[in-house]
Amino acid sequence: MTVLAVDAGTTTVRCVAVDGDGRPVGEERLSLPPANPAPGLVEFDALVLAEAVMGMATEVLERHGPVDGVGIASQRASAVAWDRSTGQPVGPGIGWQDLRTVARCGELRAEGVPVAPNQSATKFEWLMGESRATGRADICLGTVDSWLAWVLTCGKAHVTDLTNAAATGLLALDGSWDVALLDCLSIPASSLPEVVGSAGVVTAASVLPGAPPISALAGDQQASLIGLGCVSVGQTKLTAGTGAMVDMCTGDVAGTGADGCYPMPAWATPDGVAWMLEGAVLSAGSAVAWLVDLGVVPDVASSHALASGCEDSGGVVFVPALSGLGTPTWDDGARGTLLGVTRGTGRAEICRAVLEGVAHCCADVIEVLARTSGTKPTSVRMDGGMSANPTFVQSLADASGIVVERSSELEATALGAAALVRVATGDATDPTDAMKGWQPAELVGPRGPVDRDRWAEAVSRARP
Known part of the structure; x- marks a missing residue:
């Protein structure tokens, strides 16, 4: 069998064809370092990222033929918001290293709310504030794996796996979204992805040749492990x-x-x-x-x-x-x-x-x-x-x-x-x-x- 692995890292994006023996047999890569528009700010263009993945994945598939499934490994905790009806990003993608919410995290920790600036939680809160300011109501929030799954399935899947969800800082002990914390941050539960397993068919990546199924999601460090x-x-x-x-x-x-x-x-x-x-x-x-x-x-x-x-x-x-x-x-x-x-x-x-x-x-x-x-x-x-x-x-x-x-x-x-x-x-x-x-x-x-x-x-x- 052959599978397609998408590796969306912090500075480089790769699409790799891997054979049944676990050997890479074809690869496309692109350097996509984040921008630093001001001290402490780390941003990326979610649309450019999505277009890069679609283009490289298509090239790998056309060169190496059909695959049995697609796996997505990605930088954890980086945050993306997009309009559910149009699929267009709302505001910048915010990198996991971004420090714009440091003061907010300090306020919340003083109130007994355990959040950190390198988690997605306060990044999502910031993005929701930006979307409300522009009058948008039906917003999807997600980490990079969620965003790429949405794009590759033409909006059919709004999902994340447990390894990525755990890096948001929004999970309860039972693995579901923490409703009390969402209320504290004014994040609607409906805006968040469904939490699924790391290995399991989600739905077809219909934008890719042959529409292979997305079958795996994982954070980058877990995938490396x-x-x-x-x-x-x-x-x-x-x-x-x-x-x-x-x-x-x-x-x-x-x-x-x-x-x-x-x-x-x-x-x-x-x-x-x-x-x-x-x-x-x-x-x-x-x-x-x-x-x-x-x-x-x-x-x-x-x-x-x-x-x-x-x-x-x-x-x-x-x-x-x-x-x-x-x-x-x-x-x-x-x-x-x-x-x-x-x-x-x-x-x-x-x-x-x-x-x-x-x-x-x-x-x-x-x-x-x-x-x-x-x-x-x-x-x-x-x-x-x-x-x-x-x-x-x-x-x-x-x-x-x-x-x-x-x-x-x-x-x-x-x-x-x-x-x-x-x-x-x-x-x-x-x-x-x-x-x-x-x-x-x-x-x-x-x-x-x-x-x-x-x-x-x-x-x-x-x-x-």
């Missing part, structure tokens, strides 16, 4: 792109978040809900991009060659808190900090210190997940752009003290979406069955202990 074969308790993955997300499969146990990590549904099928623990590093690849901005390296890909030109950082330590710190502290006030610089410090030492700093941050998250879950992983599976950087991969193995299993696919998200389609169509019994043949491209082990105490001291100095 599956695509890296982390489908058993304790298996852990790290996706290192602009930021880095670390996720550990916890099976049918939701667990309790602590020390800055949080439980999330990993997937939902007729057999039940699987769970994962998640932690975040806010600056990963963006820290390397900062080196490019400064002229330390000509481009991101050159960072390995420069950093490998020295055996160590010469005592230089960098804390990549360029956007604050994520797990375990979630400290918005932390700032990027470079320590230990001497007259003999060169570009190579600084570059290595940046890569090692990101690795230490990732190791911090891995330690938190192990402590919170009570399960220490023996390895971490890795994808994302930084998985192509050997210096970073080795630094991660050293800092975490465990083996890094580097993925053969730079981006595993599409493979996870394809695996869920196989479950929906009966070609696989569950994600474990779908990913049973997963193999790493490379195993990278730790070379020896590193000074984690010095790292902890550097982090303390980066915080106010």
Whole structure:
């Protein structure tokens, strides 16, 4: 069988044909970075996104023939509003990183309402306010998966899956929309999508050649978890792109978040809900991009060659808190900090210190997940752009003290979406069955202990 996987990420959109063995056999991709019209604002054009997906999907299907189903994996918590009658977006798409509702979240938390600016809840509230101001009444709200499902089915499906719905901040404990919270935010329940399973036929994507059924929906990190074969308790993955997300499969146990990590549904099928623990590093690849901005390296890909030109950082330590710190502290006030610089410090030492700093941050998250879950992983599976950087991969193995299993696919998200389609169509019994043949491209082990105490001291100095 062949399936079509749509991977609508934060900066890049891909449409990938994946065969029955889980191998990509064709791909179209387009860079669609969000806009930053003002400090703290992150917006995207939902119509441009939809047109890009339709065009690339059509091209892949025309080149590789019909598929048995479509899976959609997408950036989580980004918000879109559109007119139900016309299907036209109302206002901008608001990215998950957008901070326009920070003050509103503070007000709500002071009243005992647990919302965060990186969730969809207050973004939806803001969009509803914009739509009322223009006199529009019948508005649909959704995350990126909901919007794309609506477009691909010509408005026949207004749905989201549990993994994406959980990132909105609007779900009750029983998995339904929290009516009291919706009332607090003046969000009509009728404007929200139906919550469905991650694997299951929704309806036909009638705008695409052959009208294949949409058969899977998932958040990008959940799809990456599956695509890296982390489908058993304790298996852990790290996706290192602009930021880095670390996720550990916890099976049918939701667990309790602590020390800055949080439980999330990993997937939902007729057999039940699987769970994962998640932690975040806010600056990963963006820290390397900062080196490019400064002229330390000509481009991101050159960072390995420069950093490998020295055996160590010469005592230089960098804390990549360029956007604050994520797990375990979630400290918005932390700032990027470079320590230990001497007259003999060169570009190579600084570059290595940046890569090692990101690795230490990732190791911090891995330690938190192990402590919170009570399960220490023996390895971490890795994808994302930084998985192509050997210096970073080795630094991660050293800092975490465990083996890094580097993925053969730079981006595993599409493979996870394809695996869920196989479950929906009966070609696989569950994600474990779908990913049973997963193999790493490379195993990278730790070379020896590193000074984690010095790292902890550097982090303390980066915080106010």
